[in-house]
Structure formats: structure tokens, C-alpha cells
Amino acid sequence: MLEAARLRKKDGRDVVVGYVESHGRSETDALLDGLELLSRKEVNYLGVALPEIDLDAILSRKPQIVLVDELAHSNAPGSRHEKRWQDVEEILEAGIDVYTTVNIQHFESLNDVVTQITGIIVRETVPDRLLDLAFEIKLIDIPPEDLLQRLNEGKVYIPDQAAKAIEKFFRPGNLMALRELSLRRTAARVDDQMRAYMETQSIAGPWPTAERLMVCVSGSPYSEKLIRATCRLAEELKAQWFTVYIETPVGGRHMRENRERIWQNLRLAEGLGAQVASVTATDVTDAVMEYASRHNITKIVMGKPKKPRWREIFQPPVVDRIIRRSGAVDVVIVNFEQEKNAAASNVPKRRSPFEARGYAASLLLVAAATVLCELLRPFLEATNMVMFYLLAVVIASVRLGRKPAIASAFMGVLAFDFFFVPPRMTFVVADTQYLMTFLGLFVVGVVISTLVARARERAEVMRDREVQTASLYYLSRDLAASANIDAVLKAVLRNVEEALNAQVVIMLPEGERLDILATSDGLTLDMKEQAVADWAFRNSHPAGRATDTLVSADLIYLPLQTPSSVLGVMGVKLENQHAYHSRENRRLLDAFATQAAMAMERIRFSRQAEHAQILQARENLERALLNSISHDLRTPLVSVTGVLYSLKEEGTHLSDRARRELLDSACSEAERLNRFVGNLLDMTRIEAGAIRLNVELCDIQDLVGCALAVVEQRIGSRPVEIQLPDDLPLVFMDLVLMTQVLVNILDNAHKYAPAESTIEVSATTDNDWLSLEVADRGTGVPEHDLKRVFDKFYRIPIPEGADGTGLGLSICKGIVEAHGGRISAENRTGGGLRIVIALPIAKTGELNHDS
């Protein structure tokens, strides 16, 4: 590895040494010379400072290549990850290449083979999937003799403690077998690469058969071996393989511990590349065959029967049954050595705290039965008294559990024998028929207690599961009702607290850091905990208690993850310390986390959709506006430029009259453009709230006169009738703006009324308001549109099509309302539109006749 690294460095790559232990070997030291060495981290464990890899230093240094020796090494407790290969995974994810070393015995899938060969159990393994990830595997092959020579020369590192074991390990036979294993494994990988190459090049070749393997797991310790064996077989055959757990109602004792083991086995299988599945069925054989046929399994892998022969009387071993039913499917029987205690994983045994009390209670029951029988002895035959003892056994099994029930059966037999079977008060039996009774009582007692115990265990499991499902249901229901993030957080907090009897904290990213957004009462996180939460968030991986990263934390941290992103972290502190390891709890926590993440994502999406909608609507409006404006700006310009061009080109050919007509039209179009630009400006000022009124007391007659002066040229010969009473009060208004208003209204009336019809302008007052009316004899406005007449861009629909911008009346509205007035439109009887402007009359607006 070091030589390869030096070569790379010479090529100009950025190579640093993450962790290489030379153990004082001069060869190694020489190779290390010249390479950049990153510092190590010292982890204190039990007073000893252990050097470990400094992961953060590597991540921040960000080299192109880092050297990390001994991939299978277990990190000291207190390190971020349990195993060094997990550190390497993190480094790889950061985009840094890693050179590392590993021995053949560290391959997970070969673990038991190595044990078989060497007799030594290797505990430090690396999952095969990581090794398969490797870009290049270089086999350092060395004949056993040479290796032994190196050992003797002291060139192989041996920790002192392991000297004896290593001696055993380094036997020539072992080395040869291990060498073959290494070569074979490497060959298999090369084969894979070649196959992949052939595929990409579409080279037709001897393709492997489409084998599909299946193996069943149970809680038995042999399952693990079976799984590894199937993995190896699958690799050899280049086959897909499936691992199935068949759950039956029969259960069996130690069901809880079983589940732990099954879970671990399934995890192992998945880690090795299997597809795992769990099936519920009443009969194992049926389930296996059904699964096999549904998934086109070609080979079922099973272990040799281990149970003693006599057991087979009651039940033929599963292997036999499956062989008989296998049909076209092959059955492969795999052997493996019995291992004494290997698979007794650290599953906490469930202690029954009532044991002593249970026995006492069963004694009591038996005593009670005895007393009862004694009382009834004059009336009952001895054989009938057995029933009472049976009753006691039944009660014991229902109430006290399996062992006390069996104890009570046993005690019942003894009591019965002693007190009621002649000769009484002795254990001697006169009539041997009573032996049958004893046997019957005992057997019945055992059977009943077993059945009841099983049923009770089952019921407990069912109840637990029901509780879990219920809590998930409540959470979903609460989340569905949440309309914002706060509600989601509250719902999650409440439900997790209740369901798991825990304290919860939820953290969401705020800029660069994670902020605590919701937390159970009394729960605080210190810096260390926050760092763990941070890690979980950044790496999208659970961390903390009962995970494989940063296990010394107080809480367990689960990332709130959806398929598209990681939204935050949920930290949970369980009341019951043992509950962290329970599979059900973990499953429930995962489910909660997923639900919460999805709900949050849903809310985020809906808010984004809302924004998008608003933006879309605004864009649409703006686009419509721009289109309208550009059209309205262009149209008059088209006329003007058209006229100018034709005058330029044809000017001399045109008659005077034609020329004058053209010029007139150009002038009026230019004026129209000018008005339109003015309207636009007014509109923008009104919109911006930038209208400033210069109010003065003004004369309505003045206003009308000004407006007419502006429009008189446009309206030409159209008659305008003006009716203004003489005693109109002065009104506060901005004369310029109100002139504009009246001009717009007059223009409007002119546009929509037939050419010769009259426009009537009149004014009236009541106490507080002065109403100015402009009425025409045009087409009017459809009733339902009357309110919309003052909207921006509304044009009164007329058959000839409307010209003009539709802004005029909305400007009027803006100005009139800025005066505190009101503007309205109504249809006249007899046809036509009437627009009414109402302005508030000033209090001091009395006509002041001065002399």
C-alpha cells in the first residue's frame, strides 16, 4: 500500500497518511518517509490512551487519497464509529479516495470458513459490500513458507497478547488453506469484472444459469451459518438469493429472544446481499413452497437436522417435509459444525420478577385444593378429587405462568398421593391404577400450562403490536390534520411521548446549524448531544444510543428523511433504558420519524405550490398587462408612422385634401398616444399611492369648463347639454385631477354613444354631497358588468370591438376616491349610461359673496 501511495504521490496526487502503524518495523518506516502524516486521535479508555484515526482531521484536510491501514480494526469505545470500516465509509462519502489493507479472514462472508480452517473465531469482520465497492483489489500473495520466514525474521507484527493464538494461526496447513481462499476470492472478483465487461461490450458468452437460492431463518443459532453458507453458494453460482423468515402461530418458547436473533440474522443476510422477506403462515412447509414457486426459486438451502432422533417421532423434521414437497426445486443440504456459545448474542433475557411468588402461589393453590378435598372426602371417590387438583393446575397456568403451573401439577400429584390415595399419609401407592391417574394429572397439567403460556405470550405480542399500530394510526391522524409545521411538531412530540414513554426533541436546520424547534418538558441537550444530532443530520444516518455510531450519547437520533431530502433530526430519550435495543421500539421510532418527515415535506410542498401559484398568477397578470399596454402604445404609433412614411414617399403624388386627411389622422392618433401615456402615468401614480392632492375650494362650473376645453376638439359637433344650478357650493378638490376625471368620462361617453346623441352634464346637491352626473345615450353596460366598469382594463363590450385602454374609468375611480368621494355607474331608462361622481361638500363651502 505504501509503495502504491508513493507512486501516486510522484504522479502529483495529493496523498496523506491517515493511519499506518509501523510498529517499529524499519521497512515500513522507510516507506512512510516523505509522506504527509496526519495526526492521530487519542481516545481514553479505561485509563489507557489508545491511538485511533482522526476522522475529522481527514475530512477537513480533504486530500485526494488517504491511507488507512487495517480496515477491520475495531475502534476504541468513545469513537464516532464502532468500526474503522465505518470511518472509511464516511471518508468515501466525502469524496476522498482511500487506500486500505485487509486480511482474508476479515471478509464477513468467509468468517465461518476461516474459523473452520483455523479453529480461531475472528470477530473483526468487514462487510462484503464495502469490499465489493473497492475500485481495485490487489492480492498480496506470498507462499506460506515465505510468510513463515518473515514471521521468524520478525517482519510480521504480532501483538504480545495474541502470540499464542497466532502460533496456532500460522501453521502451514492453515496458511495454505487461507491462501487458497484468498486466491479464490480474488478470482471470483475478477470473474465479476470480466462478466461486467462482457455485458457492456455485448459479448455473447457462457452466461451463468439464472439460479435463485432461498434459505429460511429461524431463531436458531445455526441460521447464521446457513446464511453465510448460502451467500457463498450464491456467489459461486452467480445467483440471486433470498432469505425468508417464516412466522408461525406456534411460536415457541423464548419468543422475544427469538425475535432479536431473527432480526440480527436478517440484517446479516441483507448485509451479505440477500433479498430478505418475512412471511406469516400456519404451516412452514406450505409457506416455503409457496414462496419458492412465487419467486421462481431453483434451490432451497437447508441445514442438516440436528435434533435427536426421538423427537422425530412426533414431528418429521422440516427438511424431510420440504424434500418431499420440493417438486422441481433442488434442495441443498448444508453441513456446519456445532458451535457452543457463539450465537448467544447479547439479547437480554426477559426476567420474570414473579418467579418466586409464582411458586408460592401454586403451593397455595395445591394446598387449597387439598383442603377442599379433605372437606369433601366423605362424599367423593378419590378419583373424583383429581378434578380439584386439575382445577388448581388450570388456575395456576392461567394466572401464574408455565413453570409455576408445572410445579403445581407436580405438587398436586404428590399431595394427592400423600393425602388421598390409600394408604393415606404416605407416598406409597397401593393400587397401581393410581399411577395412571398421576400420569394423567401430570401430563394434562403440563399440556395445559404450555398451551396457556403460549397463548398468553401470543396475546401479549399481539397486544404490543396492536398498541404500536394504534400509536402509528394516531400519529398519522394527527399529522393529516396539521396545517403547518408547528402543528406537525406538536403532534409528533405528543404521540412519541405517549407511545414510547419517552422524551423527544426535534431539530430542524436553520441556516448552517440545527435549531431545536420542539422539545419535551425538561429535556435539554448539551453541546455533545447537539454534535451527535448534527452528525446524524449531515450523514442521514441514525446515531446515538443503540446505533453503531457515537453510541455513548444519551439519546438516539434519527434523521427525518424523505426520498428527496433530509429535513431534520428527531432525538428520543426513552424512559426505560433497556427499551433502546428492542426491535419493535426501533421499528416504531423509524416509522414515526418517516411519518413526521413526510408530513413536514407535505407542508413544505404545499406552501411552495401556493407560492408558485401566486407567482404564476402575478406573472400572468403582468404578462396580460404588458401585452395590452404594448398593443395600445403601438397602435397609434403605427398610424402615425404609416402616415409619415406615405407622406415621405408619396407626398408629392398626393392631393392636398388627401395630404390634409392623412395629417389630421396622424395628429389625432398622436394625441391619442399622448393621452394613453398620460393615463398610464396616472395609473402608476395611483397604484403607487403617490397621488398628492392639491385641494382648493373650486367651482364646479369651472371644472366643467376646463374639461370641455380639453375635449372640445375631440368631440367635434356633438351636442353637450350642461345643467348646473346657480347656487352650487364650492367644493374642495384638486382641479387638475378632477378635470382629468371629467375628461375621461366625457371621452368615454363620446366613444360609446352614437355620433349625434347628446351628452348631458348636470349637478345636484344634498346636505353633504355634491353629485356630478354625466349621461349619454349610448349602448349602456350589461347589468352584471356595472360594478366592473371601474376595474383596470375593463372595456365596455361593443360589437365593433373596443379601442382604448380601459384605464380611463379606473383612473377616475382612483382620483375620486382619493378625494373621499364615490363614483358609480348605472344604466339609464331609455338606454345609455350615467356616471355619477359624489364629492363631499366642505363645511365652510358657502358661497361667499364678496364685494
Add this chain to the structure above:
Amino acid sequence: MTAEKTTDNLPRILVVDDELAIRRFLHMVLSSEEFSLYEAENGHAGLAAAAAFRPDVILLDLGLPDLDGIEVIKRIREWSPVPIIVLSVREHENDKVSALDAGADDYLTKPFGVGELLARIRAALRRSLLEIPEPLFISNDLQVDLGSRRVTVNEFDISLTPTEYDILRFLVTHAGKVLTHGQILKQVWGMTNLEQPHVLRVNISNLRRKIESDPSRPQHIITEPGVGYRLR
């Protein structure tokens, strides 16, 4: 002070406007007529040109880049009564009023028609040439004899209150030119602060009722909204 005529006898017009398009347009319109045209493209150049060429009328754009138009008017007014016509855009009535109060004679709102422009220029020239205001003012059906203080419409005598007459006289002596509210108030009532502008309005309203054939469509006393009044 009378305006001096140049040797070639054409009245001189100075255009001060920073926009090339406007200058070009005015050049086309005015220099083909009976005027000789001078141009300046900013305030300082305009002041220099006013001093150098002694124009008879100045067309001044209010939106100059270097000097405020009002400032230019004030400076010119320090040494010359030459008529100044201000070119402005709409909605800036305050600017117009300030300009008129500072000494400008009239204003034109862009875009303006050539006819209007020429009319104002001629009116300004005519006013400036007169030493004494004419005693008799005739406009269509209105006739005002300032000497005998007699106002007739279509030969009919009209009876005005003293205030109404004062207003009318003021308007007549500046016929064709716009007068701001402030100027009228000051002239007729001596008010410098505009406490009661409505008193003017009321009088104008009464005047109109007396001399206009259709008070709602005044032909003589024209309201310039936001600025003042003009007698046509």
C-alpha cells in the same frame, strides 16, 4: 426697456433645452418663419447666450441638467425683462406656478402644437414691444375700455363690482398671458398669503356669468387648472 431689433430685423428667439429632438423641432418650426433662432443646451449656456445675443423671447425648458429652470429665470430677471416662455410637462403645475411667480411670462405644456407655440410667442413679442398698455381691448364680443372704465358685451353695458373690474383690468393688461392666483390676489387684494383663494374663484365665477355667453364654456376668461387664469 424696449427690445432692440437686430440689423436684419427679425425677432430673436433663444431656445434653452437639453433635448436635441426638441431643439431640432423648434429649429425647423421657428427659423423658417419670421424669427431668427439661437440655441443653448443647458442653463449656463442659456444664461451666456441671453447675455450675448439679447433675444426678444426666451423659450426655457424647466428640466435642465445643470441649473434649475427657476434659477435661470431669477438670474435673467435680475437684469432683463425679456419675455420668458417656460416649456414644461404635465402634472407639474407647481413648477409652472413657481416659474411664473419667479418671473416667467407664460408656459407651454409638452407636447404642444406649433400653432399654440407661435401664438404665445407672438403675444409675448407684442406685449414686450408695447410701452403703454392699450386702453381699448377688443376680443370678439367683449370690449373693455380701460380709459373710461366701460365694459360691454355685444354692445350691451355690463355692470361689474369694483373687485370684478379690477380683476378684469388686470387680466386685460396682460391679455393672452397666464396670471397665477397669487399674482391676481396680490394685485387686486394685496394678499401675499393665499389664505382665501376661494374669494378669487367666486369673483371669477360671477364675472363669467356676466360676460360669457355660456359661463360653462368660457371663451374669454380661461382657467388654467392649478395655475391661474388667462384672458383670451
